[in-house]
Amino acid sequence: MNYKDSVIKAISYIENHLTDESLSAKVSEAAGYSPYHFHRIFLSVTRCSVSEYIRKRRLTHAAYDLFHTNQRIIDIAIQYRFESQESFARAFRKLFSISPGQFRKQRDMKDTLFRAMEKLPLDEVGLQHLHKGFSLVPAFVCLDNLHLVGMSIPGVNSDEVGMLWRSFRQRVFEIKRKPDTEDIFYAVIELTGEQWEVTYTACVEATSEESTVLLGMVAKLLPAATYAVFTHKGTLARLNDTFQYIYETWLPQSGSVRTNAPEFARYDQRYLGPTNEDSVLDIYIPVSSPS
Numbered sequence: 166m167n168y169k170d171s172v173i174k175a176i177s178y179i180e181n182h183l184t185d186e187s188l189s190a191k192v193s194e195a196a197g198y199s200p201y202h203f204h205r206i207f208l209s210v211t212r213c214s215v216s217e218y219i220r221k222r223r224l225t226h227a228a229y230d231l232f233h234t235n236q237r238i239i240d241i242a243i244q245y246r247f248e249s250q251e252s253f254a255r256a257f258r259k260l261f262s263i264s265p266g267q268f269r270k271q272r273d274m275k276d277t278l279f280r281a282m283e284k285l286p287l288d289e290v291g292l293q294h295l296h297k298g299f300s301l302v303p304a305f306v307c308l309d310n311l312h313l314v315g316m317s318i319p320g321v322n323s324d325e326v327g328m329l330w331r332s333f334r335q336r337v338f339e340i341k342r343k344p345d346t347e348d349i350f351y352a353v354i355e356l357t358g359e360q361w362e363v364t365y366t367a368c369v370e371a372t373s374e375e376s377t378v379l380l381g382m383v384a385k386l387l388p389a390a391t392y393a394v395f396t397h398k399g400t401l402a403r404l405n406d407t408f409q410y411i412y413e414t415w416l417p418q419s420g421s422v423r424t425n426a427p428e429f430a431r432y433d434q435r436y437l438g439p440t441n442e443d444s445v446l447d448i449y450i451p452v453s454s455p456s
Contacts, residue, residue, distance in 0.1 A: 168206050168209075168210055169210060171196045171197070171198070171203075171206065172196075172206065172207055172210045172211060174195070174196055175192050175193075175195065175196045175203070175207065175215075176218075178191075178192055178195045178196075179192055179218070179219055180222065183219070183222060183223055183226055183245065184244055184245060184246065186246065188219055188246075189215050189216050189219060192215055192219075193215070203215070212301075212410065212414050213413075213414060220256065221260060221413065223245040223246065223247075224245070224256060224257055224260050224261070226245065227241050227242070227244075227245050227253070227257065227265070228257070228261065228268065230244075231265055231268055231269050232268075238250055238253070238254075238265050238266065238269075241253070241265075242254075253265065254266075260413070301410070301415070303393035303394050303395045303415070303450075304393075304394045305391060305392070305393055305394070305452075306391070306392055306394055306449075307389070307390070307391050307392075308389060308390060308392060308449075309389050310386060310387065310388055310389050311351075311370060311385075311386070311387040312343075312370060312371050312372070312373055312384070312386055313351055313353065313366070313368040313369065313370060313371065313384070313385045313386075313387065314340050314368055314369065314371040314378065314379075314382055314383070314384050314385075315333060315351070315353075315366050315367050315368025315369060315382060315383065315385075316329060316332060316333045316336075316366065316367055316368070316381060316382055316383065317329075317364050317365065317366040317367075317383050318364070318365055319363065319364055319365075320363055320364075320365065321354065321363055321365050326365055326367075327439075329365070329367050330367050333367040333368075336381075336382075337369060339379055340369055340371055340379070340382075341371060341372050342369055342370060342371060342372065343370040343371060343372050346369065346370045348433055348434050349369065349370065349431065349432065349433050350367070350368070350369055350432040350436075351366075351367075351368050351369065351370070351429050351430065351431055351432070352365065352366070352367055352368075352429060352430040352432070353365070353366040353385060353387070353427050353428075353429040354366075354427065354428055354429065355427045366385060368383075368385065371384070385427075387426065387427060387429075388426065390424065390426045390451045391451070391452055391453070392450060392451055392452065393411075393415075393419075393421060393449075393450045393452045394447050394448070394449055394450075395407060395411060395447070395448045395450070396445060396446075396447055396448075397430075397445070397446050397447070397448055398444070398445050399442055399444065400439060400441065400442060400444065401439040401440075401444075402439075402440075407448065408448070411448070411450060416450075421452040421453060422452060422453040423450060423451065423452055424451045424452060424453060425451075426451035427451070428448070428449060428450050428451060429448075429449050430446050430447065430448050430449070431446065431447045431448075431449060432446050433446075433447075
């Protein structure tokens with residue numbers, strides 16, 4: 166059995182024993198290695214320690230229980246081996262940027278929010294994507310103001326996003342676009358207001374901020390900013406894996422701080438469609454200038 170197979174076996178064991186006590190030690194035993202040796206194997210394959218992976222999976226299942234049940238928060242915390250409701254709340258906020266109590270109250274946007282937060286266990290395809298599907302180290306670029314015009318919807322439901330792009334592409338010719346950007350499209354994702362409402366905008370770069378806003382469209386001015394740029398290769402189905410790496414692994418270790426500007430994906434001639442394994446796109450995360 167090679168290392169990847171051992172890790173996949175361990176991940177399956179973790180999923181089936183998430184509420185077990187001393188799970189880290191049991192995982193290495195199930196994989197057939199000493200705890201020290203298996204920790205190094207798991208870290209090299211998944212870019213994540215065994216204990217950190219278990220914590221994230223427990224928090225994801227806890228989010229599922231908050232979403233689908235009326236269990237008390239303290240009972241969910243104890244079930245997933247947190248010492249107290251306070252330690253559970255700190256870990257939950259660190260991973261999802263919202264407290265368990267606040268998450269449970271988001272009734273109107275709950276479906277959208279949970280879809281945005283949901284994190285799936287690694288599988289063989291996910292491990293392959295982690296090693297070959299995107300750039301682990303970003304490029305840092307400084308962009309001037311971006312004047313964008315497009316169409317928006319609330320939420321990130323995949324079916325609605327697909328319909329948005331089909332509608333937008335039928336009308337994109339109406340926009341006076343910036344020269345030499347005819348093959349470039351943007352997807353801008355923003356959190357709006359205090360209720361964790363998410364907007365998704367399919368757009369292109371227009372000639373200036375004075376561009377006429379057509380009926381049914383919106384104009385957005387993204388101010389000059391520094392971005393960490395990651396290249397994603399593969400289908401859009403694996404895009405969440407790339408975002409998980411960015412926010413859960415790279416950002417905490419990088420020393421960079423994400424700013425409040427919107428993040429966006431940039432599509433050019435390398436993008437061959439949502440289901441094409443050879444599609445390439447760039448993800449721009451606004452950050453403070455690296456030291």
